[in-house]
Amino acid sequence: MGYFCITFMQAMSPENSSNSRPTRAEEPLRPRAALRAIQSQARYLFAPEEFGRLVGRDGDSMMVKKALHRLTLQGLITLASRRPTSYLIVPAEQMHYGAPPITWWIDDCLKRIEPHYYIALLSAARYWGSAHYAIQEAQVMVSRPRTTATPGKLKVTFFTKRKISGTPVVVVGSGVAPWRVSTRAATLLDLIRHQDDVGGIEAIARVAKDFSSQLDRRCG
Structure with missing residues (x-):
């Protein structure tokens, strides 16, 4: 009985439980969702490395570069600085200006x-x-x-x-x-x-x- 209790508790421990799988918040986000996650912190400037972490890729990867390029063409982000590279999220109310206020x-x-x-x-x-x-x-x-x-x-x-x-x-x-x-x-x-x-x-x-x-x- 004692052995059964020990093995049962081990099976239900956080390390072995199915609940230990990454939460949805830790799972890779889609590009637009990644922008919303940054903006939810009242932030509008981000680096490719941060965006890459949110979408589950390396910041220098081709996938991240293509995603940032698409978002730029859609007017959802714009380049803020080349050195170091950073981008700005463009909220809907600032689309006319192409960037949020400085x-x-x-x-x-x-x-x-x-x-x-x-x-x-x-x-x-x-x-x-x-x-x-x-x-x-x-x-x-x-x-x-x-x-x-x-x-x-x-x-x-x-x-x-x-x-x-x-x-x-x-x-x-x-x-x-x-x-x-x-x-x-x-x-x-x-x-x-x-x-x-x-x-x-x-x-x-x-x-x-x-x-x-x-x-x-x-x-x-």
Whole structure:
């Protein structure tokens, strides 16, 4: 009787039970389901390696490359960066633009390779309420030169700053994802340094006028 009980318990243990088979969540997903799994985490940027794991293939495999190509042709994803390679999920409400807003994904894109990045110049000025210039690009400050990114109809232009880590920034926590933006004072200083890129000193004067009543002289 004792032997029977032992063997019965062994048979019903997690290692031997049929319940130990991979759950459905662990099984390979179809490509569109893989996108939904990523988006369910309020994330829109992903690497081929992550997509490959979800569909049960190596990220460099031909199957994954073909699947990503098909999804791109269908307008469901778009290339965000070539180095390192990453893609953006395009939700239905953003199909017209071909990419989600930059603030939904820029932190995921840069936080590992450019941890001190921030939304800068006229894009930062716009965030702080100065919208004299409806620029058709997002301006981002980084520590090393990067080529302009054009996911969908978006244009992301990168500017460089050697001592970027010392720039005062605010982390915006509202919305889909957090992102970094220079403070008002830091934005004005950057605009002065890059005045040739933003329309000259008159453009900066208009931004400064918008900021004048809200600048904190102690920290910006």
